[in-house]
Amino acid sequence: MALRTMISGRAVRSGAAMGARSISSWWRNVEPAPKDPILGVTEAFLADPSPNKVNVGVGAYRDDDGKPVVLECVREAERRIAGNLNMEYLPMGGSMNMVEETLKLAYGENSELIKDKRIAAIQALSGTGACRIFADFQRRFRPESQIYIPVPTWSNHHNIWRDAQVPQRTFHYYHPESKGLDFASMMDDIKNAPNGSFFLLHACAHNPTGVDPSEEQWREISYQFKAKGHFAFFDMAYQGFASGDPEKDAKSIRIFLEDGHLIGCSQSYAKNMGLYGQRVGCLSVVCEDEKQAVAVKSQLQQLARPMYSNPPVHGALIVSIILSDPDLKKLWLKEVKGMADRIIGMRTALRENLESLGSSLSWEHITNQIGMFCYSGMTPEQVDRLTNEFHIYMTRNGRISMAGVTTKNVAYLANAIHDVTKSP
Amino acid sequence: MAMSATPATLNVLLSFPSPNQRRLHLGTSNQSSSFLRTHLVNTKSFSRTTMTVAVNASRFENITMAPPDPILGVSEAFKADTHEMKLNLGVGAYRTEDLQPYVLNVVKKAENLMLERGDNKEYLPIEGLAAFNKVTAELLFGTDNQIILQKKKRKSVIDVCVFCSLKVATIQGLSGTGSLRLAAALIERYFPGAKVLISSPTWGNHKNIFNDARVQWSEYRYYDPNTVGLDFNGMIADIKAAPDGSFILLHGCAHNPTGIDPTPEQWEIIADVIQEKNHIPFFDVAYQGFASGSLDTDASSVRLFAARGMELLVAQSYSKNLGLYAERIGAINVVCSTADAATRVKSQLKRLARPMYSNPPVHGARIVANVVGNPELFSEWKDEMEMMAGRIKSVRQKLYSSLCTKEKTGKDWSFILKQIGMFSFTGLNKAQSDNMTNKWHVYMTKDGRISLAGLSSAKCEYLADAIIDSYHNVS
Numbered sequence: 001m002a003l004r005t006m007i008s009g010r011a012v013r014s015g016a017a018m019g020a021r022s023i024s025s026w027w028r029n030v031e032p033a034p035k036d037p038i039l040g041v042t043e044a045f046l047a048d049p050s051p052n053k054v055n056v057g058v059g060a061y062r063d064d065d066g067k068p069v070v071l072e073c074v075r076e077a078e079r080r081i082a083g084n085l086n087m088e089y090l091p092m093g094g095s096m097n098m099v100e101e102t103l104k105l106a107y108g109e110n111s112e113l114i115k116d117k118r119i120a121a122i123q124a125l126s127g128t129g130a131c132r133i134f135a136d137f138q139r140r141f142r143p144e145s146q147i148y149i150p151v152p153t154w155s156n157h158h159n160i161w162r163d164a165q166v167p168q169r170t171f172h173y174y175h176p177e178s179k180g181l182d183f184a185s186m187m188d189d190i191k192n193a194p195n196g197s198f199f200l201l202h203a204c205a206h207n208p209t210g211v212d213p214s215e216e217q218w219r220e221i222s223y224q225f226k227a228k229g230h231f232a233f234f235d236m237a238y239q240g241f242a243s244g245d246p247e248k249d250a251k252s253i254r255i256f257l258e259d260g261h262l263i264g265c266s267q268s269y270a271k272n273m274g275l276y277g278q279r280v281g282c283l284s285v286v287c288e289d290e291k292q293a294v295a296v297k298s299q300l301q302q303l304a305r306p307m308y309s310n311p312p313v314h315g316a317l318i319v320s321i322i323l324s325d326p327d328l329k330k331l332w333l334k335e336v337k338g339m340a341d342r343i344i345g346m347r348t349a350l351r352e353n354l355e356s357l358g359s360s361l362s363w364e365h366i367t368n369q370i371g372m373f374c375y376s377g378m379t380p381e382q383v384d385r386l387t388n389e390f391h392i393y394m395t396r397n398g399r400i401s402m403a404g405v406t407t408k409n410v411a412y413l414a415n416a417i418h419d420v421t422k423s424p
Numbered sequence: 425m426a427m428s429a430t431p432a433t434l435n436v437l438l439s440f441p442s443p444n445q446r447r448l449h450l451g452t453s454n455q456s457s458s459f460l461r462t463h464l465v466n467t468k469s470f471s472r473t474t475m476t477v478a479v480n481a482s483r484f485e486n487i488t489m490a491p492p493d494p495i496l497g498v499s500e501a502f503k504a505d506t507h508e509m510k511l512n513l514g515v516g517a518y519r520t521e522d523l524q525p526y527v528l529n530v531v532k533k534a535e536n537l538m539l540e541r542g543d544n545k546e547y548l549p550i551e552g553l554a555a556f557n558k559v560t561a562e563l564l565f566g567t568d569n570q571i572i573l574q575k576k577k578r579k580s581v582i583d584v585c586v587f588c589s590l591k592v593a594t595i596q597g598l599s600g601t602g603s604l605r606l607a608a609a610l611i612e613r614y615f616p617g618a619k620v621l622i623s624s625p626t627w628g629n630h631k632n633i634f635n636d637a638r639v640q641w642s643e644y645r646y647y648d649p650n651t652v653g654l655d656f657n658g659m660i661a662d663i664k665a666a667p668d669g670s671f672i673l674l675h676g677c678a679h680n681p682t683g684i685d686p687t688p689e690q691w692e693i694i695a696d697v698i699q700e701k702n703h704i705p706f707f708d709v710a711y712q713g714f715a716s717g718s719l720d721t722d723a724s725s726v727r728l729f730a731a732r733g734m735e736l737l738v739a740q741s742y743s744k745n746l747g748l749y750a751e752r753i754g755a756i757n758v759v760c761s762t763a764d765a766a767t768r769v770k771s772q773l774k775r776l777a778r779p780m781y782s783n784p785p786v787h788g789a790r791i792v793a794n795v796v797g798n799p800e801l802f803s804e805w806k807d808e809m810e811m812m813a814g815r816i817k818s819v820r821q822k823l824y825s826s827l828c829t830k831e832k833t834g835k836d837w838s839f840i841l842k843q844i845g846m847f848s849f850t851g852l853n854k855a856q857s858d859n860m861t862n863k864w865h866v867y868m869t870k871d872g873r874i875s876l877a878g879l880s881s882a883k884c885e886y887l888a889d890a891i892i893d894s895y896h897n898v899s
Binding site (some may be wrong): 031033034036043060068069070074075078079088089090091092113119125126129132136156159160162164188212270273274276277278279292295296298299301302303304305307308309310311312313314315365392 | 490491548752767786788
């Protein structure tokens with residue numbers, strides 16, 4: 001037995017026989033995963049050699065030259081950090097300073113909830129991480145619950161709640177005919193859902209449609225949620241990016257808070273501070289009192305520990321430095337407004353271009369919609385033509401990332417869109 | 425139909441009780457006044473006042489306080505202690521002789537380079553920074569290793585080099601924890617019912633990771649309290665007894681918490697048994713460079729297995745060896761027998777990562793890529809690595825000497841010298857460890873583990889006193 005082992009062992013050890021014992025891999029039954037519908041677009045774009053190519057796929061802000069932007073306030077914060085501070089582990093809940101400042105953005109500078117320490121909050125891996133920890137938390141402590149997700153939504157929402165093993169339901173949101181909000185059906189769905197259901201809401205600048213409820217509509221939604229005892233989880237990935245004013249963009253949340261809802265909220269600095277790759281965000285859950293908030297926070301940390309132990313520090317430091325320094329914070333607010341304004345300007349330009357090309361279709365929705373994205377209403381086939389014939393990259397649901405539109409490419413883009421959408 | 429709600433309607437509707445609504449119990453005066461303040465002061469119209477009084481009960485009422493983390497909780501307790509002699513030997517974070525955290529010079533240089541270059545902050549691809557993935561695999565397997573022969577695909581005009589590793593699926597992960605979690609998720613999805621065997625004892629978070637990933641685990645014998653050494657026979661027997669095709673979690677070097685590593689000969693036998701049983705080796709490499717001081721030596725166990733043509737999983741972390749703790753930088757590597765399998769596995773790892781965090785943080789990855797990918801910085805790193813490992817070896821020696829001097833009953837403390845890496849398993853039990861903390865203000869984990877990285881040579885005598893007292897006078 002020992003001899004046989006020795007022999008087979010030796011045979012395998014020799015490089016020549018490498019793989020002899022494991023020619024059939026353990027991983028035979030692993031199929032190739034489908035390309036991510038959003039991130040796959042950028043891969044395809046990068047591979048395209050055409051000089052005219054346009055990337056209006058992923059929602060990452062570009063300046064008018066189509067270049068990624070690092071905000072000045074961020075560069076300054078980084079100068080202050082570089083090479084200086086040590087890199088000791090953050091606590092499991094992340095940077096408390098960053099979290100405190102972040103809560104003020106969502107809940108209000110003078111929020112009573114913050115003062116009363118009723119919010120359980122942890123630093124999270126950007127918006128994705130915040131949603132995922134919440135989904136896991138929901139699964140663990142409300143295993144009987146489901147999540148109601150708007151149609152359409154950011155595709156990764158489905159992945160997140162699915163991998164967290166929380167069953168999903170949908171509610172009406174987008175109205176294809178008007179390219180606006182299907183408010184009536186949405187309210188019906190809210191009313192018909194069992195009492196105490198969990199809903200995912202986009203706080204502002206809905207992704208992918210850019211269609212947001214009006215303030216009045218939010219009030220009605222909030223009221224209906226009260227009537228039904230529903231739980232509202234807000235995904236706020238674009239605060240500041242929608243209107244240019246973070247306070248205004250948080251209005252939906254503030255309405256719910258005024259009405260006494262105990263909400264959950266995911267916040268991200270990927271877009272509004274341009275910290276995409278740093279993965280900085282925050283998950284918060286409003287509780288009845290401080291004691292409960294402490295307990296809930298401990299459980300959120302408990303979920304984070306076996307996922308990544310503690311969150312990355314670099315981006316959190318940047319956020320802390322900026323938000324705690326009045327001058328840097330002012331600069332940030334100015335830069336965010338600048339980004340939002342450029343996008344609003346591009347919306348106008350795109351619409352005007354299409355109209356002046358004589359398109360018979362209505363393109364009002366381009367300027368009615370808000371935030372980074374425009375739900376153009378184009379079909380997957382039209383999108384494919386845009387890509388194949390015009391080297392314009394976007395997701396097949398017709399979502400255009402307005403952040404990728406510039407004064408230099410808007411005419412080309414309008415031309416191409418007109419070409420594929422005009423009647424033959 | 426969208427209803428325009430009149431105040432009257434509101435009141436009527438809200439008087440109808442629903443399961444999740446109840447009047448908020450106005451308990452302490454603090455609570456009630458703040459509640460009222462919140463809801464009455466901020467309300468806009470008078471009619472809404474009635475509506476806001478009935479607050480939805482929290483869904484999370486029944487949630488109890490989670491227990492403090494046994495490792496990270498130690499540092500928190502240490503911080504709260506005001507005693508002047510307090511010593512933090514809890515978490516494995518390297519400290520200088522002055523017990524200060526240490527940012528490696530190469531890291532500072534790399535960061536300055538990055539700042540000068542003005543790198544942007546765009547999303548990384550899901551699999552992380554390509555330059556990082558390349559160097560991390562090379563560091564682990566060796567640059568000559570056949571399994572990571574790199575094919576450079578030049579992507580025409582933009583001249584983007586896409587490195588594709590022949591037989592290893594490498595993706596950047598959130599340090600060791602995140603990389604282990606991805607692997608666990610992969611196991612759960614593709615090997616339903618498969619078990620992971622973990623050493624007894626092992627790093628406390630391993631169990632949490634497999635539990636949360638819903639992967640079954642059981643233990644193989646490892647630590648022998650009688651010898652304060654490796655229970656090799658027990659280990660081999662338990663690996664043999666496991667169902668064929670189990671995953672065996674192995675510490676590549678500097679076993680955490682014991683500091684006890686198999687010898688090269690023992691590694692060969694472990695590999696033999698794993699092959700016999702058709703198990704999959706799963707390495708956790710958190711201390712490459714920190715054990716012996718040599719990056720190559722510390723990777724020899726992994727390379728031994730890889731050289732046999734075995735498929736394996738390896739999680740890496742740069743928390744300790746590059747001091748990048750809070751940057752959360754590591755990788756999961758899956759060595760496959762075919763390039764095709766590696767491609768497919770990589771795609772599925774990405775699919776698991778996307779709903780966890782979408783794409784990994786860029787900063788730490790860039791630091792590693794700059795250090796390891798730059799010959800000068802790499803060489804400097806090796807020197808700093810040797811220095812750090814050297815300091816630990818020397819406090820180990822000093823602690824041992826102090827113990828010998830103070831030992832009056834002939835107990836053999838030489839096991840301390842045989843252990844390797846950041847930690848030492850003292851053999852103290854929970855009560856004795858508690859005594860270390862309560863009487864001596866020495867903070868450590870309850871399993872008797874001390875982090876030598878947190879020990880200065882100046883404090884060796886004090887620590888020796890504490891250990892001797894706890895061992896002999898407490899049971």
